[in-house]
Amino acid sequence: MASLEKAIHGIGPLNEKAMRAARERQDSLTKPRGSLGRLEELSIRVAGIRGEIVPRLHHKAIVVMAADHGVVAEGVSLYPQEVTAQMVQNFLCGAAGINVLARQVGARVVVVDMGIAGELEPHSNLVSKKVALGTRNMMRGSAMSREEAINAIEAGLEIVAREFEKGLDIIGTGDMGIGNTTPSSAITAAITGEPVAGVTGRGTGIGDKQLTRKVKVIEEALKVNQLDTRDGLDVLAKVGGFEIGGLVGVMIGAAAHRIPIVIDGFISGAAALIATKMAPNLGDFLIAAHVSAERGHRVALKHLGLKPLLDLRMRLGEGTGAALAIFIIEAAVKTLAEMATFAEAGVSEAEKRAI
């Protein structure tokens, strides 16, 4: 708990001086002012996070946290639980969606077992931070103990510390866990105050009947567990998941290290709702990669005050949206670093009369 509190207190404000200087530089580059739109804003935000006028993003990592969920016993998912472990093997073989997109953007993929229901064979690229063999069924009581929730978050802090040692300039969040849209909807409903039906979607593609069941399961879980929604840790413990807790830790740890955090889809959004509850300064360090086709995500982003960079109707998770967004963010900082100024290029500026 000490390391978690230390990390939360270590999250400072954005560096306003670096942001002002980055804005000035953007305005001096060979283009009409503001004509790179959100790329300009992104470059300035990254300058403020890193505390550098011209930040560079050489070292990129996408952390994919995997875990299982007791609530799958209620029939909320289309896929059997063993798919979590099978997909982790797929990540380790480099053949899943996130591997393809992370390769393209030059990011390393960090695969973490946060609590898969079963033992995986050791693999040089698999980090084991297993809190337990999956959560308990949240419809029958708390998904995990408060101590397990803290363990999950602290595992996320440790992952960031380890990656930071290797060199880290930007981090993306990803997830894998059959059934994990169910806890994510529960968290989103609890923290935003929206009705469960308004934040619960089809996940991997369930039909109408199963969706109705999923909404009921979540409503029951929220009733049974009597959450204290002012307390992020309480929400995480009662209706969360180990991978969600791990992502909360990744976000808090990355912000404490002044690393821009690219949050992926709905599961990352739920983690961000908890993380910002626990660490109110964290929001400035978050960049929303995309808006997922999963309906609750839009609600979560609105509550977080984040505008997604992409809207491509993706809903795969794994960090796939984050990988694409990292390219856009890198494009933004590259314009700041590599474009010539009007003076350098000998290009005439806008005519005064017309401004």
Place this chain on the structure above:
Amino acid sequence: MASLEKAIHGIGPLNEKAMRAARERQDSLTKPRGSLGRLEELSIRVAGIRGEIVPRLHHKAIVVMAADHGVVAEGVSLYPQEVTAQMVQNFLCGAAGINVLARQVGARVVVVDMGIAGELEPHSNLVSKKVALGTRNMMRGSAMSREEAINAIEAGLEIVAREFEKGLDIIGTGDMGIGNTTPSSAITAAITGEPVAGVTGRGTGIGDKQLTRKVKVIEEALKVNQLDTRDGLDVLAKVGGFEIGGLVGVMIGAAAHRIPIVIDGFISGAAALIATKMAPNLGDFLIAAHVSAERGHRVALKHLGLKPLLDLRMRLGEGTGAALAIFIIEAAVKTLAEMATFAEAGVSEAEKRAI
């Protein structure tokens, strides 16, 4: 004219067989069906264009066509006309926005002088296809002759043929030309039938008074020139520009070579309105990179039936939006090529009961 007609007739339909096979492959990959959203659709579209089930995009080019516009005499732009030539020098030095973003996505930049008002020093990376020293002032009559319009389009065909020889799997369109939102608004109003005020924006950033003047200039140009809006060539000649004509040729030539065409912002959109008028089969080969902050672009895309991939409030032109979109399209085809199938990865498929 013979080569133009030949190219138009050479534009075939999408390869339905390749598209069906690509769809089947997408559905067999280790992810819930449809969960990569527009990436899946893009990969299938590219398969249909290329006539390959698993297309690859090794060779990428962004063609930046530059020209000047007689209508700048009417005070429609914020920047002096010499900026067109100065920015072309900046492109050749590799220090403009498009150079930075094209480098990031691994695309070569092809800079073409289609009709800059002045002679540029020769440069190994500058292709000269100069039709004239800028167009005439469209408010006083036709911007160019019909012959000049054909010359501009045929120059675009030649550029594509040249790039195709070097190896070309995808092409992006870009533009540079002080004042060129003015002809683009004129073309958009003429072809979509929208009022001029609804498709005319601030370009590089003009104020209210100058915007009112710009609308009046365009209205006058449309009145003076008496366009035959069924005839794309007539619209191009009377209220277009040489870089716009060049881009029309790039689009027609690329479609004839079955190369996916990533259209950038408002100027490329105006060129696409003319190109699809001349070659109705062309539309299937176009991918809209982004929606520009320039207001007429949304109208043009709607008329073209294209949904942009990105909305980042960019309005720089040069092909900068196309560069970012090429990354997304490459991501799409890479998922198709590099992800494992359920069978290959030994991952369980969705449970039958639940479908």
